[in-house]
Amino acid sequence: MLLQVEDLHVTYDTVYGTLNALNGVNLSIEEGETVALVGESGSGKSTLGLSIVRLLPPNGRYSKGSIVLNGKNVVSLSGSEVRRMRGTDVFMVFQDPLNTLNPVKRVSTQVLEALAVRAKKENKAFDQREGISEAIEKFKDVRLPDPEVLIHRYPHQLSGGQIQRVVIAIGLLLKPKLFIADEPTSALDVTIQAQVLKLLNSLKSEYKMSVIFITHDISVAYVIADRFAVLYGGEVSEIGEVSKVVKSPLHPYTKALIESIPKRSRKEGELVAIPGSPPNMLSPPTGCKFHPRCPYVMDVCRTENPPYTEADERTLRCWLYERPPT
Numbered sequence: 244m245l246l247q248v249e250d251l252h253v254t255y256d257t258v259y260g261t262l263n264a265l266n267g268v269n270l271s272i273e274e275g276e277t278v279a280l281v282g283e284s285g286s287g288k289s290t291l292g293l294s295i296v297r298l299l300p301p302n303g304r305y306s307k308g309s310i311v312l313n314g315k316n317v318v319s320l321s322g323s324e325v326r327r328m329r330g331t332d333v334f335m336v337f338q339d340p341l342n343t344l345n346p347v348k349r350v351s352t353q354v355l356e357a358l359a360v361r362a363k364k365e366n367k368a369f370d371q372r373e374g375i376s377e378a379i380e381k382f383k384d385v386r387l388p389d390p391e392v393l394i395h396r397y398p399h400q401l402s403g404g405q406i407q408r409v410v411i412a413i414g415l416l417l418k419p420k421l422f423i424a425d426e427p428t429s430a431l432d433v434t435i436q437a438q439v440l441k442l443l444n445s446l447k448s449e450y451k452m453s454v455i456f457i458t459h460d461i462s463v464a465y466v467i468a469d470r471f472a473v474l475y476g477g478e479v480s481e482i483g484e485v486s487k488v489v490k491s492p493l494h495p496y497t498k499a500l501i502e503s504i505p506k507r508s509r510k511e512g513e514l515v516a517i518p519g520s521p522p523n524m525l526s527p528p529t530g531c532k533f534h535p536r537c538p539y540v541m542d543v544c545r546t547e548n549p550p551y552t553e554a555d556e557r558t559l560r561c562w563l564y565e566r567p568p569t
C-alpha cells in the first residue's frame with residue numbers, strides 16, 4: 244500500500260473558534276491507482292491533499308490520526324525528512340497554481356532547480372542542456388504552445404492555464420510516487436482539459452504513479468479514476484470502484500451528486516443543484532452531517548453519526564445500510 248490515511252482529523256484555528264475540517268478520514272491508495280476525490284466546496288478536499296504533503300497553513304493542525312506514505316508517517320516527519328519526501332514520494336499541484344512558481348525567476352531556472360534536486364536524489368550527474376530539452380518535451384506533452392520560447396519567460400508572462408500546465412510538467416519531470424492534482428483542469432479550456440486528463444491517465448501505466456485527483460466535476464473524475472472517494476463535511480461518506488459508485492450510488496449524498504451531473508438530454512449548461520447548503524464546519528449539525536439535506540432522514544440520523552459500513556463492495560457511512568443502535 245503506497246498511502247494509508249487512518250482516522251485523520253484536521254482542524255483550523257479561526258477567530259470564530261476551531262473549525263473541524265477533516266473528521267476521521269480513512270483512505271488507502273495502491274501503487275498505480277487513481278482515486279478521484281469529489282465533493283462540494285468546503286468538504287475538505289484541498290485540506291486532505293495539503294495534509295498529505297505536510298503543507299497545511301500555519302493555523303491548520305493535525306489533531307488525530309496518521310498518514311503513512313511509502314512507509315513513513317507524514318504527520319511526525321522532521322523538516323528535512325519532509326523536504327526529502329516532496330518531489331520523490333509526493334508532488335501536489337495546488338488549486339491556485341499562481342503562487343506555486345517564483346515570480347522573479349524564469350520558468351527555465353525553476354525547472355532546472357527541480358531537475359537538479361531530482362538528480363541529487365538519484366545520485367546522478369546533472370546536465371543543464373539535457374534538462375532543458377527534457378523539460379521542453381514534457382511541455383509539449385501538456386500541450387504548452389511554443390515551449391522553446393515559453394520556457395525562458397517569467398511566470399507573469401504566462402496565462403493561468405499555462406502556469407498550471409508548467410506546474411503539472413514539473414511534477415511529471417520529478418516522477419513522484421504519488422501525484423496529487425487539486426482541480427488541475429478547471430482553469431483550462433475544454434480541449435486542453437481533455438488532453439491534460441489523457442496525459443494524467445497515461446501516467447498510471449507509464450510511471451506506475453498513483454494519482455489523487457481532486458475535482459468538483461464528476462464526469463471528469465469518471466474518465467480518469469479507478470476509485471471514487473466522496474467527501475462530505477470532512478468525512479468520506481462513500482468510497483469504492485468508480486463503476487460501482489457512479490452506476491449505483493448507495494449514499495444519499497452520492498446519489499444527489501451523481502444526479503447533479505448535467506445530462507446530454509438536459510438543456511446545455513443546466514446544472515442541477517443539490518438542495519440545501521453544505522454544513523458550516525464551525526458548528527456542524529449533530530449526527531450525520533448530511534441529515535438536514537437528506538431525503539431519507541430517520542430519527543437516528545439526527546443524533547448519531549453512522550459508523551463506517553461495508554456494503555455492495557464499498558465502504559460508506561449511512562444509517563440506511565446499518566442497523567441503528569438499540
Ligand SMILES: Nc1ncnc2c1ncn2[C@@H]1O[C@H](COP(=O)(O)OP(=O)(O)OP(=O)(O)O)[C@@H](O)[C@H]1O
Pocket residue numbers: 255256257262264282283284285286287288289290291300302338459524
Ligand atoms: N486556512 C484556513 N483557515 C480556516 N479555515 C479554512 C482554511 N482553509 C480551509 N478552511 C475551511 O476548511 C474547510 C475545508 O476546506 P477545503 O478548502 O479543504 O475544502 P475543499 O473541498 O477543497 O473546497 P473547494 O471545493 O472550495 O476547493 C472549509 O470549511 C473551509 O472554510
Ligand SMILES: [Mg+2]
Pocket residue numbers: 288289290338425
Ligand atoms: Mg479546494
